[in-house]
Amino acid sequence: MRELEQGRGGGPVRLGNVLNRILTMPSPSEEELHWVCEKHGPVPPVELKQFDAQGNVVRVLRRIRGRCRACMAEEEAERRAREAELEKERRLRRYAAAFPVAEMGRLQFCTLDDFEARDGAVTALEAARAFARGLPAPDPPGLLVWGQPGNGKSHLAAALANLARRMELAVAWVHAPSWLTYLGTLEADERDDLLQRAATADLLVLDDLAGGRLTAPRVGWLQDLVDARYRRWAPTVVTTNLSPGQLRTVLNRVALGEEGLEDVTGDGDRIVDRLAELCVIVHNTATSYRLGVAQRRREDGDASG
Ligand SMILES: Nc1ncnc2c1ncn2[C@@H]1O[C@H](COP(=O)(O)OP(=O)(O)OP(=O)(O)O)[C@@H](O)[C@H]1O
Ligand SMILES: [Mg+2]
Ligand SMILES: [Zn+2]
Incomplete structure (x- = not known):
């Protein structure tokens, strides 16, 4: 093969020369001509x-x-498999660069196993387990x-993102605000x-959707992203403090400028409609785990002091 690509002096070979060389080589014996591949x-x-003009x-x-x-x-299939493997590694590296795990802070260590089945959080835990399976x-x-602050929504979403990363999926963890x-x-x-990268991730997490200041461009980007996930029917996990109804209202009304003025865009309806079709929606009704921890700390303090 190499001979076809390179002449003796390193330059290109004229096809005529190659043909000439083949034709002037000593004829192979019948034994050489009819060889047997050990495998096949x-x-x-x-x-x-030689062909005529017709x-x-x-x-x-x-x-x-x-x-x-x-x-x-077989060689070609192996070459393709190697190339696909390399491309997969390159893709994972690109995702790790665009969505650094470090951005998740403590959430990067969350798992489904270390999530306690607290009152009100069991349905969400079961739904997350089903998603993981x-x-x-x-x-x-x-x-x-969705549910009130501190009751483990991000924990569950993070556990799924961490699991997906261990499965070598390209994960986009997006803390929306x-x-x-x-x-x-x-x-x-x-x-x-x-x-585009978030839109094409194997798993997208939109953590705290509708948190932070919602301006028209920001809600527009969210709407594009949710629409892209919807059209691809692609794995997407969303956490929010708002019920679907509240989400509609809040995302429909976007802030204009700094004066506290608002505009109604209808993006909220578009976003929530798509999410409602794409997602299993669960209300995590558990109380805040954070407050529970703070409470126990106080009690321990009282007991020891
Ligand atoms: N059921 C649980 N088992 C173990 N840890 C939990 C549980 N629920 C919450 N936590 C822990 O409590 C802390 C707060 O949880 P998390 O960040 O998931 O809350 P959240 O619902 O996302 O709150 P917010 O709405 O404010 O974003 C985290 O450290 C999380 O690991
Ligand atoms: Mg959260
Ligand atoms: Zn063979």
Whole structure:
């Protein structure tokens, strides 16, 4: 093969020269011509034919040792598998760079196993377990957990993101309030790249959807992103403090400028409609775990003091 690509002096080879060389080589013996691939059996010789202008065979110029087609196909399949593996690694590296695990803070260590089945949180835990079992393609592909602050919504979402990463899926962890602010600092093409990456992740987590300041562009980006996930029917986990009804209202009304003025866009309806179809929606009715921890700390303090 290399000989075809490179001449003796390193330059290109003229096809005529190659043909000439083949034709002037000593003829292979019958034994050499009919060899047997150890894996795939007999390999027929290849006939070099001369054709006339109409494409009819004039004569067989020469017969040469054939290559085993099955071996060639296997080599090609291996090459493709290696290339696919490399591409997968490159993709995972790109996701790790665009959505650094460190951004998750303590949440990067959350698992489903260390989630306590507290009162009110069991349905959400079960839904998260079902989602986990379904990965990489849960059915339906979405999970939306809503409820009051501190009751483990992000913990569950993070456990799923961490599991997906261990499964070598490309994960986009998006803490919506800070991420949307960050998007606003980017040039349009950089922002589009990042949005596109989030849209095409194997798993997207939108943590604390509708948290933070909602301006028209920010809600517009959310709407684009949710729409992209919906159209791809792609695994998506959402956490929020708001009920679906509240989400509609809040995302419909976006802030205009700094004066506290608002505009009604209808993006909230578009976002929630899509999420409602894409996701299993669960209300985590547990009380705040954070407050529980603070409470126990106080009690321990009282007991010891
Ligand atoms: N059922 C639980 N078992 C173990 N840890 C929990 C549980 N629920 C909450 N936690 C822990 O409590 C802390 C707060 O939980 P988390 O961040 O998931 O709350 P949240 O519902 O996302 O709150 P917010 O709405 O304010 O974002 C985290 O450290 C989390 O690991
Ligand atoms: Mg949270
Ligand atoms: Zn073979």
